[in-house]
Amino acid sequence: MAGAARDWPRVIGHRGAAQAAPENTLAGFRKAAALGVGWVEFDVRLSRDGQAIVLHDDTLERTTTGRGEAAALDFAELRRLDAGAWFGPAFRGERVPGLEETIALLAELGLGAVIELKPAPGAEAATGGRVAALVAERWPDVLPAPLLSSFKPAALAAARSAAPAIERALLVETVPPSWRAQVEALGCAGLHAEQRQLEHDTVAALTAAGLAVFAYTVNQPERARTLWSWGVAAVFSDCPDRLAAGLGAHPI
Ligand code: G3P
Ligand code: MG
Numbered sequence: 001m002a003g004a005a006r007d008w009p010r011v012i013g014h015r016g017a018a019q020a021a022p023e024n025t026l027a028g029f030r031k032a033a034a035l036g037v038g039w040v041e042f043d044v045r046l047s048r049d050g051q052a053i054v055l056h057d058d059t060l061e062r063t064t065t066g067r068g069e070a071a072a073l074d075f076a077e078l079r080r081l082d083a084g085a086w087f088g089p090a091f092r093g094e095r096v097p098g099l100e101e102t103i104a105l106l107a108e109l110g111l112g113a114v115i116e117l118k119p120a121p122g123a124e125a126a127t128g129g130r131v132a133a134l135v136a137e138r139w140p141d142v143l144p145a146p147l148l149s150s151f152k153p154a155a156l157a158a159a160r161s162a163a164p165a166i167e168r169a170l171l172v173e174t175v176p177p178s179w180r181a182q183v184e185a186l187g188c189a190g191l192h193a194e195q196r197q198l199e200h201d202t203v204a205a206l207t208a209a210g211l212a213v214f215a216y217t218v219n220q221p222e223r224a225r226t227l228w229s230w231g232v233a234a235v236f237s238d239c240p241d242r243l244a245a246g247l248g249a250h251p252i
Contacts, residue, residue, distance in 0.1 A: 006212065009112065011039075011235055012037070012039045012114055012214070012236045012237070013028075013035070014041050014236040014237055014240075015043065016032050016040055017031045018238040022063065022084045022094055024042050025095075026095075028040075029042075029106065029109060029111060033109040035241040035244075037111070038111065041115075041116060041216075041236050043055060044116065045058075045119055046130060047073060047078055050130060051098060051099075052098065052100075052127075053078060054099065054102050055070055056118065058120050062086070064083045066081040070096075079098075082095075099138075103135070103139065106140075107140040111143070114146070115131065116150060117131055117155040124154035128154065128157065129159065129162040131159065135163065136163035145166070149171050149192055150170070156188065160186065168190075169212070171193075172191065173194045175191065175193050175202050190233075191206055191211050195215035195235065198230070203230040204230070214234045216235070217238060219243075221243050
């Protein structure tokens, strides 16, 4: 549990910069970089043919022109969908990104990343293993080391087996009483929690155990300041530029 020792960013663009551009798209990552963000978070799952894609929901309706389960389509079929039009006409033509092209763009933009393993039900181990192996193979030396996170312990366990050197964080809504046993069992460097569920003493206990605590999703500067003052290392935000105003001289 050495996560607290790293120099983490204070603000991480959530799903790119989700208020300013369609979430989990290349346009969103470009927007985050243009807003001055140093790190982004995005969600990765597998297509039917086992390709790693960047998409939040199990189903396609909310953020693409497709229908049904994402895991029911091959990569080539997913690539034909529009993943930007729902957000606004300026983003028409955005595609569901593949993980490889996303990593290449992050290198071009100089963006670090929290890569959330977001498996479809039943695909926890396959997703964790495949994504971790790909990240280990493709992650460029020019970027800060990435962080893998997940709500699914089985995905983190598979990621650990496939690429033990990549740091991991356990994602939770509410910090469970068993947090210490869980992060130790999975060899996690951090714990990421829903920000409204966090209390000062909980953050203190987690950081005292050497964990890097991140909070999602924080869009109010005042709340971010409170969380940082408690020892939260980083907040995920849909509007990272708004939070940057509260950072003074600290870069995001
Ligand atoms: O990784 C933090 C946050 O993204 C977790 O929740 O649903 O936005 O993926 P969600
Ligand atoms: Mg996420």
